[in-house]
Amino acid sequence: xxxxxxxxxxxxxxxxxxxxxxxxxxxxxxxxxxxxxxxxxxxxxxxxxxxxxxxxxxxxxxxxxxxxxxxxxxxxxxx
Amino acid sequence: xxxxxxxxxxxxxxxxxxxxxxxxxxxxxxxxxxxxxxxxxxxxxxxxxxxxxxxxxxxxxxxxxxxxxxxxxxxxxxxxxxxxxxxxxxxxxxxxxxxxxxxxxxxxxxxxxxxxxxxxxxxxxxxxxxxxxxxxxxxxxxxxxxxxxxxxxxxxxxxxxxxxxxxxxxxxxxxxxxxxxxxxxxxxxxxxxxxxxxxxxxxxxxxxxxxxxxxxxxxxxxxxxxxxxxxxxxxxxxxxxxxxxxxxxxxxxxxxxxxxxxxxxxxxxxxxxxxxxxxxxxxxxxxxxxxxxxxxxxxxxxxxxxxxxxxxxxxxxxxxxxxxxxxxxxxxxxxxxxxxxxxxxxxxxxxxxxxxxxxxxxxxxxxxxxxxxxxxxxxxxxxxxxxx
Ligand SMILES: Cc1cc2nc3c(=O)[nH]c(=O)nc-3n(C[C@H](O)[C@H](O)[C@H](O)COP(=O)(O)OP(=O)(O)OC[C@H]3O[C@@H](n4cnc5c(N)ncnc54)[C@H](O)[C@@H]3O)c2cc1C
Numbered sequence: 001x002x003x004x005x006x007x008x009x010x011x012x013x014x015x016x017x018x019x020x021x022x023x024x025x026x027x028x029x030x031x032x033x034x035x036x037x038x039x040x041x042x043x044x045x046x047x048x049x050x051x052x053x054x055x056x057x058x059x060x061x062x063x064x065x066x067x068x069x070x071x072x073x074x075x076x077x078x079x
Numbered sequence: 080x081x082x083x084x085x086x087x088x089x090x091x092x093x094x095x096x097x098x099x100x101x102x103x104x105x106x107x108x109x110x111x112x113x114x115x116x117x118x119x120x121x122x123x124x125x126x127x128x129x130x131x132x133x134x135x136x137x138x139x140x141x142x143x144x145x146x147x148x149x150x151x152x153x154x155x156x157x158x159x160x161x162x163x164x165x166x167x168x169x170x171x172x173x174x175x176x177x178x179x180x181x182x183x184x185x186x187x188x189x190x191x192x193x194x195x196x197x198x199x200x201x202x203x204x205x206x207x208x209x210x211x212x213x214x215x216x217x218x219x220x221x222x223x224x225x226x227x228x229x230x231x232x233x234x235x236x237x238x239x240x241x242x243x244x245x246x247x248x249x250x251x252x253x254x255x256x257x258x259x260x261x262x263x264x265x266x267x268x269x270x271x272x273x274x275x276x277x278x279x280x281x282x283x284x285x286x287x288x289x290x291x292x293x294x295x296x297x298x299x300x301x302x303x304x305x306x307x308x309x310x311x312x313x314x315x316x317x318x319x320x321x322x323x324x325x326x327x328x329x330x331x332x333x334x335x336x337x338x339x340x341x342x343x344x345x346x347x348x349x350x351x352x353x354x355x356x357x358x359x360x361x362x363x364x365x366x367x368x369x370x371x372x373x374x375x376x377x378x379x380x381x382x383x384x385x386x387x388x389x390x391x392x393x394x395x396x397x398x399x400x401x402x403x404x405x406x407x408x409x410x411x412x413x414x415x416x417x418x419x420x421x422x423x424x425x426x427x428x429x430x431x432x433x434x435x436x437x438x439x440x441x442x443x444x445x446x447x448x449x450x451x452x453x454x455x456x457x458x459x460x461x462x463x464x465x466x467x
Pocket of ligand 1: 087089091113115116120123155156157203204235331406408
């Protein structure tokens with residue numbers, strides 16, 4: 001269980017690649033520094049794409065939790 | 080009394096849907112197409128206009144000439160849809176009543192969403208944009224060129240890659256290739272959305288010395304310093320910036336409270352009904368479906384909607400579903416192209432670039448007017464027909 005307070009949750013389950021990542025990018029664009037965004041994705045590609053993008057864009061990947069049939073990515077907008 | 084069907088938009092999807100409905104229903108329906116321009120534009124041609132290979136004239140035709148005689152055309156802008164009342168309000172004050180509504184209003188370009196884009200960058204996603212870019216390319220004597228997109232979704236995902244490859248060839252033909260650097264800025268970690276096709280084009284780009292910068296979502300342009308800044312925090316200096324503007328749904332959709340935050344219509348992926356409304360359908364770029372926004376998508380969707388509306392009018396159970404079919408060509412330059420064919424369940428497996436696909440695209444460009452909007456799919460083109 002995460003203790004971080006989530007400011008926005010995006011359910012991108014069922015969305016094909018690159019939908020979940022692009023939705024996250026949109027949320028980061030709209031959000032404030034410090035916001036914590038949660039993305040649920042059932043797309044396999046997200047497992048590599050989302051962390052790779054967060055790394056490049058210098059935000060913070062708080063955690064990745066593997067749930068039943070999908071993964072939950074928790075991201076903090078760092079700048 | 081004949082059923083009243085209103086089709087908003089006279090682009091690829093709207094024109095074809097109206098013609099198929101008229102063919103299917105004859106006197107059982109009164110069909111009206113609403114379009115503010117009264118013209119039908121073949122948008123894939125913008126690429127050729129920008130590179131000086133075609134002029135704007137063959138890209139646009141009078142919509143009236145593409146519609147069957149018994150389809151009415153209202154050269155008007157729809158400003159408000161009232162789904163409960165079954166009406167559409169028109170800009171000049173008129174009101175149209177409908178029993179069935181097809182929304183095919185396409186996408187809207189919103190360049191002012193990116194600071195500096197209008198002043199600093201060029202594009203090939205509108206006729207005026209393509210013509211302006213053609214003039215700029217004529218004056219171009221060498222330097223750093225960047226091609227990018229300002230966000231997803233945008234129409235025809237392969238188009239920026241296609242344009243990049245064609246532009247590289249253009250520079251060679253003009254004899255200024257060695258004085259130019261060409262770089263594609265991609266919002267993803269590959270050349271474009273479709274993975275298998277990216278794998279195919281990336282080696283071709285490398286071979287031709289075209290740069291690829293990944294995870295570059297254009298955030299801002301500084302026209303005087305000639306710098307593009309990405310959301311990821313990167314900056315590039317550029318002598319010629321060619322950036323696909325952000326896309327949104329039309330204002331009539333948002334003003335009617337029907338779209339999502341970006342103005343795309345929540346649409347059932349199989350029946351193409353707008354969520355919550357049995358008698359309202361959406362096709363083409365206007366939907367929120369997670370597939371390519373392309374003419375071929377609209378083309379494969381139109382028969383599903385025509386079939387469903389005809390069934391509802393006749394009181395039979397509607398059977399047609401949209402399986403997510405898309406088919407498009409991708410010009411790779413040097414007289415070659417590949418073809419992308421896919422649906423919801425099957426990702427594309429593009430063939431190696433070959434001359435035959437380039438010829439097929441050329442043929443398709445030529446025959447478009449006599450085939451696609453009129454619902455006559457050329458028999459010689461099995462690759463345009465559904466394979467599955
Ligand atoms: C450079 C470029 C290259 C492309 N290449 C390809 C390709 O190779 N293959 C491919 O399949 N696709 C390609 N496309 C995409 C293709 O052109 C579009 O996806 C297609 O036109 C979508 O069809 P549509 O009917 O949804 O919308 P459109 O064809 O855009 O038509 C929408 C219509 O709605 C009308 N409208 C807008 N607002 C209103 C309103 N308020 N009331 C009434 N009417 C309204 C507009 O006037 C327009 O006529 C390309 C696009 C571009 C820009």
